[in-house]
Amino acid sequence: MYKYFVLLGVLLLFPWKQLLATEDSLIKVWENPKNHDTLRFEAYKNYIWETYMFTNPDTALVLSKELYDLAEKKAISKYMVAALNHQAVAYSILGQTDQSLVLYAQSLSLAMENHNEIGAGVIYSNMGVIYTDRGAYKEAAENYFKALKIFEKKKDITRIGRLYNNLGVLYNSQKIYHLAIKYYEESLKIKETLKDPKEIGGAYLNLGAVYGNLKESEKAKTYYEQAYFYLKKAKDLVGLGNYYLNIGQLYDKSGEYNKSLNSYLRALELFTQVNDVVKITMTEIYLGGNYNKLEEKDLALMHLVSGIEKAKQYQVQSMEMIAAQELYLVFDKAQDYEKALTYLDLYHQIKDSLNSAKNQEAALNMKYQHEYDKKAIMDSLEFARIQGLNILEIEEQKAALAKARTQQIAMYGGIVLLLGLGLVMYRSYRTKKKAHDIINKQHQLLAQTHQEIKESIDYAKRLQNTILPNDLTLLEHFPNHFVLFKPKDVVSGDFYWFEYIKEKDLRIVAVADCTGHGVPGAMVSLVCATALNRSVNELGISDPGLILDMTRKLIIETFTKRKQYLRDGMDITICCLDANNLCAYSGASNSLWHFSKKAFDQRNESALTEHRVDKHSVGWTETLKPFKTQTIQLGSGDYIYLQTDGFVDQFGGPKNKKFKKKPLKEYLLSITTRDPLTQKELLLQKFNNWKGSEEQVDDVCMMGIKV
Incomplete structure (x- = not known):
């Protein structure tokens, strides 16, 4: 499905612009020192978002980190929030969603401290996207509706349209198709008024997907044709990748496996070019299932094994479940029943986990409440026992104290000896600690050098990608x-x-x-x-x-x-x-x-x-x-x-x-x-x-x- 990360981006000085930037009006706005900082930042923010985020997220990440430093120096909290959001989106596209959530938490705190409501709404929306991908639908809905409340209050029509789209994806993922259609259609109405071909294409694409799920294939194809027209017009590589992935699923369901194969392969090429690791994972899994239907076992296994490993790595449980099901079918067809059973069990485990998420959360809350109550009771019993000590027990304690004093005197001599030994050991420890600190510093220096080399190589890769044809x-x-x-x-x-x-x-x-x-x-x-x-x-x-x-x-x-x-x-x-x-x-x-x-x-x-x-x-x-x-x-x-x-x-x-x-x-x-x-x-x-x-x-x- 076609999901949107909605954020307020940030701009920064781009030291390599002669190699990577184009003579663009946004660049000119940034380079003109006479322009106000807000105007310059906004222009460069849009440039980074439009040019790099979905085609070269590695570059977007590098720019966003420098961007945060620049915004922090100028003490512009709005753009510090936006810089963190940029980083979080880039990490999410690269499959590192745990890191994304950490950055969203930081930016949300900063946005709230500075009464940046729109920024907070954007963060809630983006977190909802991650939770949807993970199958955590309750958390996704909570974040989406928090965002919607803010955008409606601010009458931000553009973001409302994008959020309706994301709500459609959420309900489509849960097979609540009538609500998915409702939100997709509302999103399309707004986007048509904005006349953005990329946005309109995404809306048509999602409507095609939901009608495909409803097995209304002709209606789905009509929407897909509309989507392709707008996405090609916008030259949206990610959107076109989604188009080929979705139309491939439609062909797959109708038994047109050669057509679906070509569509999946084309989608894989597009997603690989923009390095969208989550979409690559999805496509590999569908591709593996397609090859199995075409009796290409080796190719099926190559993609399914790769896909399920990536799904685990990027925590996309819904795709891990589909991969497990497809691997079961491959091994069952090959009469390798032991492996088939292993993947069938995994499929049911994940399916049950996704379906019972609410029950698990309720059970967890009950468990915590139970542990709290139990601890409170134990604390009360301990208090009663202490209060119930009688005089005899007190006298026994006094006798024990007197005996302890005698033992303490005997211990003093031993302590003096131990102190001497301890001094020798302490000096030895200091010597070892100094050596250990030197080794630690060397390790840190090596780690820093390794990271700098890695970043240099990654940058060389980004430069090389610029010479390869689109x-x-x-x-x-x-x-x-x-x-x-x-x-x-x-x-x-x-x-x-x-x-x-x-x-x-x-x-x-x-x-x-x-x-x-x-x-x-x-x-x-x-x-x-x-x-x-x-x-x-x-x-x-x-x-x-x-x-x-x-x-x-x-x-x-x-x-x-x-x-x-x-x-x-x-x-x-x-x-x-x-x-x-x-x-x-x-x-x-x-x-x-x-x-x-x-x-x-x-x-x-x-x-x-x-x-x-x-x-x-x-x-x-x-x-x-x-x-x-x-x-x-x-x-x-x-x-x-x-x-x-x-x-x-x-x-x-x-x-x-x-x-x-x-x-x-x-x-x-x-x-x-x-x-x-x-x-x-x-x-x-x-x-x-x-x-x-x-x-x-x-x-x-x-x-x-x-x-």
Whole structure:
């Protein structure tokens, strides 16, 4: 379902804006020192929210932490609250909902201290989203209605519309469909007056979901069509991911499993691109169930096991329950009844837990009350016993005290000796403590250094993500494609690249392998991608060979200092497709693979052809030879495959050898009748099975495009 985090964001000085920001009106407002602080903060707040929160939550989190520091220095409590909310939302998208709730508690306290009612309402609403995901419906409702009371008091129509939407999600989750429809329709009315395509698309999407649950499939499809129109107009990747997930469930229920499979795979790509871990979890679980219905046991298990582990990690009990049920069905079908029973028991445990949440809470309160009453009674009995001591007992106590005095005198000598020994031990302790403190400081320094390195690598990843093409853009120009991108480390020396030249109706796509991997490789990839962009966008080159010639020139200029020539560069395959599917291509070391549907249908052994390219790299060499451009006329149903060498060079298998090209070609030929996204799934499974427990040796990047 399509849920909204509603918050007042905060703005901050963005020290890397030349790399990550665009020439946007919001940025200009922030950069103008003549503007009032409130105006500047509000503008940058909206920029962070709209640009990063749902497409790059890691970046949003980093900015929000700095944002809080800036707001605190200026003592602007409203924006301190907003900064904490930003962080909480980012953590929630990243699946760390416990941390989100901690931050919401802090921001709620701060909002109330400063009489920030709207801020408090936003926090209540966002907490309601988390509790809904967790299946804690009572807590979700309490928070939502607290928020609604505030928004109605303030007559905040926009937030009321979003809150109605969230209430619809809550009631839909509990299968109270008439209330879900009521709130979704009220939300839609408000959003239509605001004319925001993203908001309107979300409302239509949720109405489609509830009618899908009511098995009114035609009505659901009508709403989904409306949703797709608005979400595509808004270029809302998360919303489109939700669309594919929901329409996939509709196809799934009607038994159209191939259609649902394609929808789930498309949803998974979109959610992966924006790193929405909760939605990735949901999609993997539905995808696993879909594969089971298609008799693909291995793929079903791969996604279901991954999904149930993530559901536990992110505390999404409702999805853990569905995953357990699907795993039961997989093992039951495979006649592995022991494992089937294990997952069936887990399914019922979670289901009972979700259904009896209120009873559990009442029982817990009764338990606490019972323990309180019991303690009160015990305290009263103890008091009565003390008051009932008679004179004889008092005399006995006096005699005992006299005896104790005698024993104390005898003890003094021993105490003196113990003090001497204690002094020696204390000095030894001080020496050890100093050494321990030094070790602790070293550990803290190492931990701090490790954290700084991790943050630097995470930032490098965010920078690298900026050079990768948007999945929605690729989907628009290549409706049938896949990208298998599996870095060896957090960041990659491999990358894929795309550019569309509207004036000539040309689609240019490339897959590249830069010198090194990890952070060094990622740094080189930024230089190489920038050079490709300049060659095409600034210099207007569209011929693949000439693009590589110019890109090499720009790379050499970048890496050449004081007449010292660095050999850093890249191996690459680059293709340019026109409107008639004439494919002009060039490359450095990495060949282009072409699958001919016509040859395959004729059972021709050359259905999958490797088209070789130049062997020299796009970088400095002693002899700078020009890159050749060649052409292939592609037919309907043909594929082109662009790849780096990471897949074929991977060690594994029974003899721990490289995978190599020939087995990969044979495997590709065996799966070319499958749709592109299924090919990606099968290739990923093949790679992981081959690798086994071995370390991944290099980055892996492969793109398949169907004409």
